Amino acid sequence: MNTLSRNNASYMLNKVPEVTLFFWIIKIMATTVGETAADFLNVNLHLGLTGTSVAVGLALLGFLVVQLRTQKYVPSVYWIVVVLLSVFGTLVTDNLVDNLGVSLEMCTAVFSAGLAATFVGWYASEKTLSIHSIHTTRRELFYWAAIFFTFALGTAAGDLAAEGLKLGYGISVLVFAGMIAAITFGHYVLKFNAIAAFWMAYILTRPLGASSGDLLAKPLVEGGLGLGNVITSGLFLATILALVSYMTVFQNKSQIKLK
Numbered sequence: 001m002n003t004l005s006r007n008n009a010s011y012m013l014n015k016v017p018e019v020t021l022f023f024w025i026i027k028i029m030a031t032t033v034g035e036t037a038a039d040f041l042n043v044n045l046h047l048g049l050t051g052t053s054v055a056v057g058l059a060l061l062g063f064l065v066v067q068l069r070t071q072k073y074v075p076s077v078y079w080i081v082v083v084l085l086s087v088f089g090t091l092v093t094d095n096l097v098d099n100l101g102v103s104l105e106m107c108t109a110v111f112s113a114g115l116a117a118t119f120v121g122w123y124a125s126e127k128t129l130s131i132h133s134i135h136t137t138r139r140e141l142f143y144w145a146a147i148f149f150t151f152a153l154g155t156a157a158g159d160l161a162a163e164g165l166k167l168g169y170g171i172s173v174l175v176f177a178g179m180i181a182a183i184t185f186g187h188y189v190l191k192f193n194a195i196a197a198f199w200m201a202y203i204l205t206r207p208l209g210a211s212s213g214d215l216l217a218k219p220l221v222e223g224g225l226g227l228g229n230v231i232t233s234g235l236f237l238a239t240i241l242a243l244v245s246y247m248t249v250f251q252n253k254s255q256i257k258l259k
Helices: 003-007 021-044 048-069 075-099 104-126 137-164 169-188 194-217 228-258
Strands: none
Touching (some): 021 048, 021 137, 021 194, 048 075, 048 137, 075 104, 075 228
């Protein structure tokens, strides 16, 4: 048993990955899959929004339980939860807009408030919003709640920019990518707060991924490149699988060297 476990049985090893270039690549791809996979299940497989939401929600619940029961970061489990949360967040927004008639502006405002409330509760309870100290179940629950709201908010904001504000998918990709680049510059050059910069960039990767997914998958007449949901989802899922497999092998080798 490690020292941390001996000192406090409720503590675990950090449950989330290091923030590296691979982290951001997989995160953006996961958000893209969230957009295209939701459309694939809903439209291509004819499950409908309700059927797709139930199926993805049950899968998410199952893998989230597995994630919460692990005592350390397991790449395959962690990233499956991220992908499923991305799909589920997209579906929640789509249900509100398409089934209940809630405007994209209202969805963006509500999810922004939900994310802000999560951050306030998290900080009030734990005195930090750092993802480098996710080693208790309570902190992890705050973390996953924040992740959910970033996905739902990102979907609403991405759709609002591309469709509501008529920017189109290509321009939306450039806008959100430019905002992330500005945050990166602010952090590394102007020394912006690392935690604030991380969460701002994390939020923006969702509309970037959503807009990218729509740009690739939507037909030419709708402003996309016409690859379709199947090809786009397949390409990105295959890339995520390859990167997560590499990270798993690398982690296992590192653990063997430490023994």
